[in-house]
Amino acid sequence: MKKKLMNMSDTNLLLTITIVVFVVMYLCAIIFEGKGFLKPQTFFNILNANAALIILSCGLSLVMITGSIDISVGGITALVSMCCAVYLDYHGGSVFGSVMIALGIGLAFGLFQGLLIAYLDIQPFIVTLAGMFFARGMTTIVHTNPFNVENEAFVALKETRIIVPGMGSYNKNGTYVNAYVEIGVIVALLVVAIMFVLLRKTRQGRAFYAVGGNGQSALMLGINVKRTKFIAHLICGILAGIGGYVYFLHVGSGAASHASGAEMNAIASSIIGGTMLTGGVGNIIGTLFGVLSLSTIQNIVSSAGLDQAWWTGITIAAMLCLFLVIQSVVMARKKKMTKK
Amino acid sequence: MNENSILEMRNIDKVFPGVRALSGVDFTLRKGEIHALMGENGAGKSTLIKVLTGVYPKDNGEIRMAGHDKPVNIKSPEDAQNIGISTVYQEITLCSNLSVAENIFIGREKSFFTNWKMRNKRAGEILKSLDIPASPTQQLGTCSIAVQQMVAIARAVDMECKILILDEPTSSLDEQEVAKLFKLMRELKQRGVGIIFVTHFLDQVYEVCDRITVLRDGKLVGEYEIKDLPRLMLVSKMLGKELDDMSSIKSDSGGYNGEDKDKILFEAENLSSVEAVNPFDFHIKKGEVNGFTGLLGSGRSESVRAIFGADRVLSGKLKKDGRDIKITKPIDAMKNKIAYLPEDRKEDGIIGDLSVRENIILALQVLEGFFHPFSRAKAEEFADEYIKLLEIKTASTDTPVKSLSGGNQQKVILARWLLTHPDYLILDEPTRGIDVGTKVEIQKLVLKLASEGMGVTFISSETDEMLRTCSRLIVMRDRHVVGELTGEDLNQHKIMSTIAEGESE
Amino acid sequence: MKTGNIFQKIFRRQIMIPLAAFLLLAIFNLVADPSFYKITLGYNSAGNPVLSGYLITILDYGSELAILAIGMTLVTAASGGQDISVGAAIAISGSMLLRCLCGADTRSENLNMPIICAFLISMVVAGLFGAFNGVLVAYFKIQPMVATLILFTAGRSIAAWINNNELPIVNDQSFAIYGGFIPGIPIPMPFFIAVIVMIITWLILKFTNLGLYVQSVGINEKSSRLNGLNPELLKVLTFVLLGVCVSVAALIKTSRLMTINYSVIAKDIEMDAILAVALGGNALSGGKFNIPASILGAYVIQFLTTTLYKFNVSSDALSAYKAVVVILLVVFSSESVRGWIGGLFKKSVAVKAGKEAKS
Known part of the structure; x- marks a missing residue:
C-alpha cells in the first residue's frame, strides 16, 4: 500500500482523492436526500448551472499549475455580462458581435495581467486583485442597474436545449421528459477537452508543469519561464472571457453583482480537484470533478432545508480548508518517505 | 581557433555587485577529452560554467565553438542546449513533480504534441542502458537523490551534445554509480565529446581526466596535462602556495597557555x-x-x-x-x-535591510527576550563599542548592513556574537x-x-x-x-x- | 552637489511617498473646489456640538482604515503577504459584539452585558480567527493571500450564523458613542479611538522587541532562525495582532449603525488596507516597515475616496479608480521598472555629459 502510494504521481494521487470524494458525496446525496439525485436531469442541471464555473476553473487550474494565481475571473465575468447585455439591448448588436466583445475583454485582461506578472515580476495576487476591482468597478460604470436582455436572437440561443438521448425520466404526470443540457455545457466540455489535451499532450502544456514545479530548474532545462507564465495568464484571461459569455448565456442578464465570489469558487474547485497551490501538480479532469463536488454540496445543502445562504459559504470554505490541509499533509508525508 | 579544440573561452570577465567573480579567464576544451576544472570554494568554477551555459551573462570576453565562424552568443540555458552544450549541475535541476521520462525529454522536443508512448519507450531504453533503477513513468520526486542525479546525467548524455558539463555530479553517488558514470564518460570521450568535469574528489580527477585547469580567486592559475601535475602540486596550486613556500611555514599557533586549559x-x-x-x-x-x-x-x-x-x-x-x-x-x-557565525554570510548571516546597529544587537536582543528591548542610547552604545573594537567601516550605525563591504559585514556579524559574550x-x-x-x-x-x-x-x-x-x-x-x-x-x-x-x- | 544629496535624502524618506500623494490630492481639491475645506460647527439631533465638512469626514471614516493599516503592516512585514479576510473578520467580530450586547433577544431595550465585556469577547474571537490564518500561513506554509481566502469566503456566513441570520439592533445610546460623538466634544469619537490605538502601538513598539523581530523575520527568515528567533510563532503573532485591530474597527463600524449588515459591512476594506500599506511605501514582499507611513497612507486613501464621492462617483464604481492607483503603484515600485527608469536617467545624464565634453 505504502509502496503504491509512493509510486503514484502527485497529480494522480490527488485526482484519485477527488473522484472518490465526489462519488461518495453523490451516493450520500442519493441515500439521504431521496430519489431527486437519481434523476439524470438533476445531474444535468448541476452541469447547466455550473458550465461557466467549469470554464473559469480550467483557467485557474492552468495558472495554479504554473505556480501563479488569478482572482479577477469573477470580475471579468460580470464585466463581460454587462458589456454584452448593453451591446445587445442598447446598441442593437448581434450575437456574434457580443461573443467578440466577450473574447476581447478576456484577451485584454489576460494580456495586461500576463505582462505585469511574467515580465515585470509583480506578485500575481496584487495584479489580479486590482484586475478584479477594476472589472467590478467598470461594470457599474458601463451600466448601473441590472436588467434582462431582450434581444431575440440571443434569447433564442439562450433557450436552446440540447436533448441528451436516452437519459429522460417520467415526471409526476407520467409523461416522458427528455433530459437536456444548455449550449454552455457543450462549450464547457469542449474547453475541458482542449485544455486536457493542451496540458497533457503538448510541449507547451508540459512546460506549465515544469515552471510550476520548479521555476529555476525549468530555466536550466531550457524552458522560457517568462513566456510560459505569460501564456498561462493569457489563456486564463481568454477562458474568463468565454466563461463570462457562457455565464451570460445562462442568466441572460447584466448586473454588477453577477458571479460574485466566482473566483473563490473557481479556486476552491481547482484545489478540491487536486491542483496544488504551490504549482506543478494538477489535472483538468480533477478540476471538472472539483466543480461537480462543489455544486453537489451546494445542492445537498439547499435540499437539506438549510436554505440560509451562509451555509453554502461555510461548507465551501470548510471543504477548501480540508483539502488544503490534506495537500499539505500528504505532501509532507511523501517527502519524509522519500528522504528515508 | 585551434583545430583540436571544441570550445575556446577567452578573457572572460564577470562582476557581481561588490565581487569580481571572474577576471580574464581563458579556458580551452579539446575534442574527446575529459577536462577537470579545479579550484577551491569561490575560485570561480561555478561562475565560469554558468557563463558558458547562459545562466549569467558575461561582462567581457568571447566564447568560440567548433563549427561556428563567429563567437557564439549564449543568452539562456535554452540557447546553450540548442548549440550542443548539456549540463549536469551540482544541485539537482530537474522538476520533481514530473515523471522520469519527462525530465529526460522536456525542453528539448521539437514537435508540438508529445508522444508519451514513444517517449516512455525511449526513456526506458536509456535508463536500461545506463542501469538506472527507475521506471520511466515514475514521478522523479519519489526517486532517491542518487537516482535523480543519474537521471540528470542520462538527460545530458542523451542530448547528442558536443560538450558535456558535469558540475560535481558525484557528490551524491555511491562507488558503483560513480563507476558507471566513469564508464559512460569514457564512451562519450571515444565519440569525440568534450567533457568538463568539476569535482572535489581528487581520486576521481586522476582516475578519468586528461587535463586540468586550475582557477583561484576568479583568475586562471594554469592548464596542465594530468601527468605533469602530481596530487600534492595540484592541491598547492588550488590553495595558492608554492610547494617550497608551504613546507617552510611553521605553525605559530599553540601560543596560548591558560591556567585551566x-x-x-x-x-x-x-x-x-x-x-x-x-x-x-x-x-x-x-x-x-x-x-x-x-x-x-x-x-x-x-x-x-x-x-x-x-x-x-x-x-x-x-x-x-x-x-x-x-x-x-x-x-x-x-x-x-555558544555562538555561531554561519558560512553563508548573505543567506544565513546578515539581515540585509536592517541597520548596522540592529544587526549588532540582534542576537543579544533575542537572548534578552521579547519584553526587554534596549533603549536607543544603549543600543547605540553597544554598536559604537563594537564598531570601534572591530574597526568596522560604516558611515553611521543607521546604515543598512547590506551596503557595507563583505569584510565589514562579516565584522558586524562577529560583533553580534561577541556582544552575547559566548x-x-x-x-x-x-x-x-x-x-x-x-x-x-x-x-x-x-x-x-x-x-x-x-x-x-x-x-x-x-x-x-x-x-x-x-x-x-x-x-x-x-x-x-x-x-x-x-x-x-x-x-x-x-x-x-x-x-x-x-x-x- | 550637496543640495542634491539633501534632496535625495528627503525623497528617500519613506513617509515622503504618502505625503506626496496627500499633497497632490490636497492641491487638486484646492484648485477644483476650495469649498472642500469648509468646516462648519453645527448641532446634532441630541443637541451636541459637532463639526462637519469633508475634512472631518476623512478624519472620521479614515479611522477604521488607519487601525487596520497598523495590523496589516505588521502582517505584511512578517509574512511577505497580505490578509484579505479583514472585511469578513470585521463582520464576524461585529456580529459577535452585537450578539453579546443584545443576547438572544435581538430587539432588547437593555444591554445584555457591559460594552467593555462584549468588546473583549469580540476581540478574543477576532484574535482566534487571526491565529487560524496565521497557523495556515506559518505552519502549513500556505501563501498568506490564499490562506486568508478561506475566511474571506466563509467569514460573512459565519457572521450571519452567529446571530442566526437576524439583525440585532442596539437601542442603548451609550453604544453610539464609539462611532459618533462624545457629548460636548465636536470631534468624532472614531478619531480618538484611532489615536488611542496608535499610542498603544507606539508603546508596544517601544517597550517590546516586536519591531526588530518582525522585521528580521520578514527580511531573512533563515538568518533569523539562526539568531534564535521563532519565525513561525512571530508570524502567528502578527496575525493575532491584526485580529485585535479588526475587533476595534468592528466596534466603530457597528457603533456607527447600531446594527450590522453582514454582506455590506466593511466591504472591500481589505483592498483599502493593503493599498494603505503599499502607499505608505512598505514593500508588499515583507521586511522593513514604517507604521506612521501606513497610517498616513490610510488617511490619504480616505481622502481619495471622499474626493471621488464629492465628484459623484458611485460607491460601486470607486473600486475601478482605486484599482488603477494600485496598478500604477506596483508597476512603479517593481524592480525592473525602477531599474529601467534608472537606466533611462543614467543614459540621459551620460548623454548630457558626453555633449558637454564635446562642446
Missing part, C-alpha cells in the same frame, strides 16, 4: 543531524582553538551546524562545562553561551571573500579571544589561516572524520596528504 569546555558524543549524516564525536577545551578542515563538501560546515542545532538534530549527547545539555534549536545553543565561538569561513587586511585582523582576534579563555572552532578553506590559529585540526573527507592533527603534525604537508590520501576511515 585542560578543562573540557564542550563535548559532543555521537552527534548527527539531517545534514551531517555520519555521527561524530567532538570536544573542545577552554581557551583552545581547533578547526575542521577538508575540501568543499567534506562536511565541515554541516558538523558545526549540528553543534549549534541549526539543522534538525538526529542523535547525540552534549555536555558543556561537564553538565548535560540539550540543543535542538539555535536558541538552546545561545542560552548555553564561552564557545564557532566561526565557519569567517574570512571568505574579504580583503587580506581584514583576514589577518580576524585571525588575531580569534587568538586574542582564546587567550581570554574562550573556546573557538575555526573553519577556513585557506589552510595557512588554520595553521596560524588552530592548535588542533580535525580533517574531514567525504563527510567522515579521517584524521586529527596536533603538534608536530600541524603543517601544510601533513594536512594535504591527509586530505589527498586520507589516513583511514
